[in-house]
Amino acid sequence: MSDRLPVELYTAAQTRALDAAIIQAGTPGFELMQRAARAGWRALQQHWPQHRQITVLCGGGNNGGDGYLIARLAQQAGWQVEVLTLVEPQRLQGDAALAWQAAREAGVPIRPWQAATALHGVVVDALLGTGLQGEVRSPWREAIEAINASGLPVLAVDIPSGLDADRGCVLGVAVRAEVTVSFVGLKPGLLTGAGPDLSGELQFAALAEAPAAAVQPWGRRLTMDECLGWLPLRRPSAHKGLFGHLLLIGGEHGMGGAVALAAEAALRSGAGRVSVLTRTRHVAGLLARCPEVMVHAWEGDTPLPALLEQADCVAVGPGLGQGDWGRQLLQAVLALDCPRLLDADALNLLAQSPGLLGTSCLITPHPAEAGRLLGVATGAVQADRPQALQQLQQRYGCAVVLKGAGSLVGSPDSGPWLCSDGNPGMAVAGMGDVLSGICAALLAQGLTAGQAAALGVLLHAQAGDRIAMRHGRVGMLAGDLLSVVRDIINQREQQA
Template sequence: MPHTKDDLPDALYSAAQVRGLDASLIAAGTPGFELMQRAARATWRALVRQWPSANELSVLAGQGNNAGDGYLAAVLARRAGWTVRVLAVGDPQRLQGDAGLAHAEAVSEKVSIEAWSAQSELRGVVLDALLGTGLSGDVREPYASAIAAINASGLPVAAVDIPSGLSADTGRILAHAVRADLTVTFIGLKVGLFTGDAADVVGELVFNDLHADPQLLGGAPISARRLNAGNLPRLAWRPPASHKGKFGHVLLIGGDRGFGGAILLSAQSALRSGAGMVSVATRSEHVPAALARIPEAMVVGASSASQLMGLLQKVSVLVVGPGLGQAAWGRSLLSAAANAPLPQVWDADALNMLAEEQVSLPGDCVITPHPGEAARLLGISTAQVQADRPAAAHALSKKYTAVVVLKGAGSLIASPDGRLAVCHQGHPAMAAAGLGDVLAGLVGALIAQGMEAFDAACLAVWLHANAGEQQGKFGRGLAASDLIPAIRQLLEEQAPCLK
């Protein structure tokens, strides 16, 4: 999990967009070499802050501008009295432009520069300046071996701009990637630093805009926005004379035989997240357990869709799918829901039946697939979804004209209008059953309280992830129900009930 500081900007860019920003800065009068020097100084400062007692640096430099940043950082380390070596992967004499100037400065400062080989010894802090954001295909030799050597060294590792081998656009490891303890990135934050495999390789993330003109950055197109406590959509405060009828009635449909717990988790989450009223339609066998666990909910034992019809006219939001199963009972209830003109949240088996085209998704829906469900919905493999999570989220949102929550490390929220939000919080202890059921109920409750679907999904994902991060500090064994009181507390901190 990256220990990302939350004083970072919200805007996230593609690699091409950042290159455009870089070009704009140069066109506006800042020489490219000056930007490279600023990047090197930012890297050096971050490195010294992270490892204040270190005095030795091994720089692995490649063949692009990333290498130029590394050579200049080596110059700064040598001037500070550190023992410094640059291990060059490829011939440094072939470096051109600003990177060539950086190499020449390192030579003039008498920095030790050697050709890297598999026998090269790494010492001190390792600075990864091998491959930058322009990488698209899989990492090849000799870079693959150099990356393996860094990862096997057991030494502290800092990466310049992005860990070599991590896609700046998708967050996918391109066959091999440096596992950094610290990544220092520049000008604009890249989407790939916050989703997919990024959590395993980025480490602590430090950002420096290289003194870019804020007006220039502010007018540039972005790819996504990063969710944080300062930019979340907020529920309105409640007037003192409020009553339950003002905050929605959520009906949760699911819980076939053997799967009763899923719908109860969703219902409990909806109740504790502020829905005015909560009803559950489930198998009759689960009614006693539901009433014992959630006496505040109205529970209907439904043996067929016909028993839902009266209830569907009384509620304001549906949550469909947790524990629903794909047998005749679940199909019947899902069909009834699909024909109801209500805002809806579809999860789990509702999505699996949607993928099989057994039913059509109504309008005004939020769908919450994990990567496997997303793959079925798109007719591709899970690996293909994970290879480009932002593209998969956009494709789902366009295909179904729905707000999409693509779950996983670096959850993504996509809107049919093209908006994309990224939530990079969370904890590996959240790799447990039932957490998706809690999220579905939370989204439903926020919509019931008047939030627009995209805003509700963004707030729900952030609350869910941060509750998991909070509870994950206690270690393994996190139960989905552990998140519910933590979500309630975080929601009150974000949007107090009283003005």
């Protein structure tokens, strides 16, 4: 899906500005509406050619106008069509009024929606566009609930009604679509938070070419063509010292697997040397699993080893725990002046005494950890993921990966980026530890914190997608990604 989508992402306001710029450049608004309708009609034919029946629910703005014109195209093709309106057509203005007139002249049956109205065929959601402010109110709420309760396939026009185009949160209630066709500018809310659940298969139609530099985008989707180029190709004379010495710290009692996964992920991602500082009881098991790792034991009753000062990059958190042992190690890492990565329990400890970390540092919280770091509930983070990303950057002064569906990446000097790759099969224990190892290895190899975050997230997500394509989503293990990450990185080396 993501390969067919544009890279640039635009907020709802930016998309409206793009639309205005296109019109000002010479393409009439009604022509754009007709093109949007044709894109929606193509999606209907592509996905549900056997149905030959649609029910279109139309609102009062341009989104509703798109719906009227889709209905006209279906009527002209011999499909059985009905339009249900939630705004009296006589109240429509501008291009939406022209669209209603065109549908009426084509003989499309149009009548007001009522709660008892039965829906048939494929439901076309043209109720509420990107301009929705606040929670969905009656009767729109009841119409959306009726769509979701119908059990019928749903095509959403531009955006599922009730989904916030910028934040990816549900505004009280939202349509759950099987296919969404979005127009003009790709909205971040379709790709993060609840967006992927509600949008189904996402298609995009630009409708027209926008004037050069008409509107600056909010951010960009992560793409391998852009990100993998940050990692230098290896010269024939390369040696391990050129690719960094990474120290991973973690593995409290009972949690040795977390730091082991991170260590192996770091080696598979190209770090020259990987050391681990962990509890004594994990040393033998870690060496047995991965003898390439240099493992050091520390129990908290002796001075911290000089290893902390010798590493090019330090990552702390996988299996760290929140006891005195982990707290001492985190304080030592925070005092270092080298690239650092903090994850898992290092973030939970950091939340108890927040402070600036610096631009060479990277944190990788999931939504609950992000809530602790910001002093808010997890729901508040998910209600506005882009804002949470920005607040984390500002509070801690570092690069941030806000994990979750549609992971967001930003740093003080780059981003924001959004990862549209990945799949729900990756929702298993250990995936975050693998991501930490990948990102830390990239930091050790000299990428900036923002670059390491962006490329690491993308490598992690695409590796998960490759595993899902080969074996399915259910039963995926975090360790399954390790060799696949290596394969993705080596594609560029092999093509050079």
